[in-house]
Amino acid sequence: MDVSKYIPENPEDGDWDVVVVGTGMGGSTLGYALARKGRNVLFLEKGKFLHHGPLDAPELPPGPMSEADQRLFTGWWPNRLAGTTSFGTSDFYAPLGCGSGGTTGHYGAQLERFTPSDLSPKQYFPDVEGTNLPDHWPVSYETMAPYYQQAETLFRICGTRDPLKPDEAFSLREPPPLGDRDQALYDSFQELGLHPYRAHVGYEYLPECFECTEICPKRCKKEAGEVCLTPALEEFGAQILPECEVEELLAENGRVSAVRATRHGMEITIRARTVVLAAGAYMSPLLLLRSTSAGSPNGLANSSGMVGRNLMLHTSDFIAIDTAQWHSPEGPRKTLALNDFYVDNGHKLGTFQTVGFPFETPFILAYLRHVADSNPRWWRALTNPMLPQASRHAPRLFAKSTMFATIVEDLPYSHNRIIADDSAPNGMRFEYEYTPELKWRNAYFRKRIKETLSRKHRIRFLSGRNNINYGHVCGTCRFGDDPATSVLDSNNRAHDLDNLYVVDASFFPSSGGTNPSLTIAANALRVAEQL
Ligand SMILES: Cc1cc2nc3c(=O)[nH]c(=O)nc-3n(C[C@H](O)[C@H](O)[C@H](O)COP(=O)(O)OP(=O)(O)OC[C@H]3O[C@@H](n4cnc5c(N)ncnc54)[C@H](O)[C@@H]3O)c2cc1C
Secondary structure, three states: OOHHHHOOOOHHHOOEEEEEEOOOHHHHHHHHHHHHOOOOEEEEOOOOOOOOOHHHOOOOOOOOOOHHHHHHHOOEOOOOEEEEEOOEEEEEOOOOEOOOOHHHHOOOOEOOOOOHHHHOHHHHOOOOOOEOOOOOOOOOHHHHHHHHHHHHHHOOOEOOOOOOOOOOOOOOEOOOOOOHHHHHHHHHHHHOOOOOEEOOEOEOOOOOOOOOOOOOOOOOEOOHHHHHHHHHHHOOOOEEEOOEEEEEEEEEOOEEEEEEEEEOOEEEEEOEEEEEEOOHHHHHHHHHHHOOOOOOOOOOOOOOOOOOEOOEOOEOOEEEEEOOOOOOOOOOOOOEEEOOOOEEOOEEOEEEEEOOOOOOHHHHHHHHHHHHHHOHHHHHHOOHHHHHHHHHHHHHHHOOEEEEEEEEOOOOEOOOEEEEOOOOHHHEEEEEOOOHHHHHHHHHHHHHHHHHHOOOOOEEEOOOOOOEOHHHOEOOOOEOOOOOOOOEOOOOEEOOOOOEEEOOHHHOOOOOOOOOHHHHHHHHHHHHHHO
């Protein structure tokens, strides 16, 4: 696809119904739904356009590239992210996409629904002090259900019904047959009294499908750039400015009057009837916090003081589970999920699912370090020169293993937040306390997995104490009914401004216990209908 056909010549003069900032899961899905309804949509995306076919791919610039440019060419956020957690201060490349499709270019395409219990989150945590968990989301599960179904159809999700959700009307295609190893695990889990099902994933499973974690050149992986952004441009008249970084929003008389951005070193100002922020839950609150004026000294849409607060990230453990005998690992890899531990003895934990990655060196090294944590003598015996050798031979350790991961709901707190800070990379940093309550639920989840599965399987936990999942960021512009405690109303419109919406994962008032993207997409379809 030649994107130049969809780049407006004079964007500042355009008569835009809607400007969408960011082309990830929330932005692309909403922009697609609005363009399909005939609205004049312009996407502004900081990163590059990455969804060209091989014939239209731009040539790489000659000579060595900076690290930031290399990252942009591969669809990753160019700069490091600075923050402080209970484990110390860090400055690292967060798993964050930048470019057409946003983070979905790199995601695992596991697209699961939240449960009704996720939308009434407080009931499981009545005594946790300090959390801002609401009793209910401002939309009910019944309201969300038809949009979940639409999103499942749009992203062509395959999988089987979760037996623990017998009454839901899923829209699922049939998945390819399981390989021998995962079939053995599926059967064994059932014998243990568990309720496995075929994970809900967005892959076409075309011949030689590798269940890519990157943008698939065969268009087999269903991510927001392929499913929504490309058809919005090619079929429904939307336009895009890639490599365009929005710097701030300007407002007057209770409305956003313009968006100020930089493209190729030039400042541009774009006006539109409606402005939709979808820059992700790290960057959308930052844009609001940076958009200060005499009328809103603490940032735009921030009369509640909640912009940037209630940062949630999920926690995830990686777990190797062995079958008793060796079985062939051939076959699809993103295969199994189960929700038997979602709420366990009244404790809200989360889901348990195959990861879909093979056991490669980084995981094996992490495992060796984890073993060393619990047995320092063993680690000391392993001198550095032996380490590469050990990691080469270690695949034998996992010859009978499938890798699983947990997703554990973390709770919103005011002090977990994004802070505008001009001295930090990206002009922001974050603060996140890993609370004792979260630590307890993670330990409890590990214990329950171990005692349940080790009756038939060897179980090895591959992650250490710090199992924060930075790829599942959400919560920093929460929606709610009360303007005093939330940034957005129930239709994702800013309480403070008539024409400003936020549709990325920032809107979550609680993080739920499963993968976030289907909920982001379903909600974007819902908001598009309201808009
Ligand atoms: C490795 C990995 C695997 C994952 N696997 C899964 C999975 O299997 N299932 C699942 O449900 N979720 C998964 N996730 C999480 C999922 O990808 C995210 O939750 C989701 O993509 C977030 O969507 P979003 O709309 O909030 O933002 P994003 O998709 O992050 O999009 C934000 C976009 O805004 C752009 N942007 C930011 N700032 C600006 C600016 N100032 N101006 C213009 N543009 C800007 C960015 O470049 C980006 O394109 C995974 C994440 C990672 C990292």
